[in-house]
Amino acid sequence: MTETLPLIPYPSGAVAMLSGSFSPPSQLSVVADPYFDTSQVLFYVREYLGMEVQEGEQSPNLIIAKAVDAMDEQAYRLEVFDQGCKIEAKSLQGVFYAVQTLRQLFLAYPSAIPCCRIEDKPALRWRAFMLDTARSFCPVGEVKRIIDIIASFKMNVLHLHLSDDQGWRIASDNYPKLGEEESGRYSKLEIRDLVAYAQNRHIMIVPEIDMPGHFTAALASYPALSCTGGPFTIPKGEGIFSDILCAGKDEALSFVKHLIEETASLFPAPYIHLGGDEIPLDRWVDCPDCRKRRKALGLSDEKALLRWFCNEMTSYARSLGKQVILYNDYVDQAYDETIITQVWNPLLEMTKSAHQIIMSDYFHTYLDMDHTLLPLPVVYRYGKQLQTQKYSSLLGAEFMLWTEHIATKEQRDLHLLPRLVAGAESFWTEHEQHDYHRFVNTFAKYGSAYLPSDAHITPKKLWNTFFIVSALARYKRRRRVKRNSRKAGIMLS
Ligand code: ACM
């Protein structure tokens, strides 16, 4: 029997349809291997299947077993038979993903789920979404809603961009003026609450404190940490700003080290993102303190000073048990080889050293771009492109939402939906199983049921328009290339 199950992301492995169906009772009787934390398992079932549960050895209709065969840590096997369901996994994370699949089956088939057997595992192990909370503050409740969305489509990392020129969004005990004057900042209590909320849904929060550039908000509060001494005001508009952290002043270095320490102790993830993008070095050229530091260290120029600064912060973070992630603007072979490079700008030469990479190139992952510039099919294809390029050191990939022009929940959703959902499938599902039309059809039919009821979804009519616009642009580009190469051929002959 062949049938396509309406699942997003679609499973990577075999999907077998079996005869019969399972009609869920009003209360599920659950038996879980004691290897798994039972209270977590019961939480998943209540939260995601919306079912009353009881733990019952007798005639259970949800069995959760520890897989005995070799299985990926994030993988699961799900079987729906006429009396109930069985999940097999190696970890709670695998169980969580099986429950997400089951949730979609319960929603799509409310009275009788077709019997089936599903083998599933992710193609990419780091499936991330970056939220810029600096340009537009995102309240805690809204971050939780985003966590719910990404977790339900089996993404597993939320990268929070917490500081930038336009805002500082995380409270510091050492430097209480940070973010004091602005339109929102997370208290330590709120961060702990968010981390726990995310952990319960197998989302790791990776904090980013962008340095030494994109630093005006910090300098507005602590101008002595700059090269010139300020004063500075927090810019309203977007841009790349010249005033950056001074690399020459000892107090500026101890400032960022304290911040790294505070951030590291607040977020349990073994990673910390230190930005490192778009850094104009002019101030360092003119600053006597920066010049003095450069001379003392025998460094040839400001780029070498930047490399020294990044390596210094990386080894400090390592002493706290954290691995540093940096954007790919400057990272080269001479940077600490434990740095993970996030490739946002694919036009820069890619690091050829031992660095692990996270791919988030702006042609494919910047969801703040309008749908006509980054149409749904282009987003959907990105995962396949990554999976088939066979990078030697690919840790994973991210979709990004910069928020200079995106401040409300409605704007956020209209940028994210359905592109982020398509992206989640393209990262999770093995590329052999990618099928854009299946995705579109499933999303059109069930997307609103799978998303929170208050989600603003871009109407399907519009995505089709985007698809036509981008197909037309591709066709025109191909014709232009052909015409130009014909002309070149004529000139050559
Ligand atoms: C970036 O877009 N500057 C990472």
Ligand code: ZN
């Ligand atoms: Zn300086």
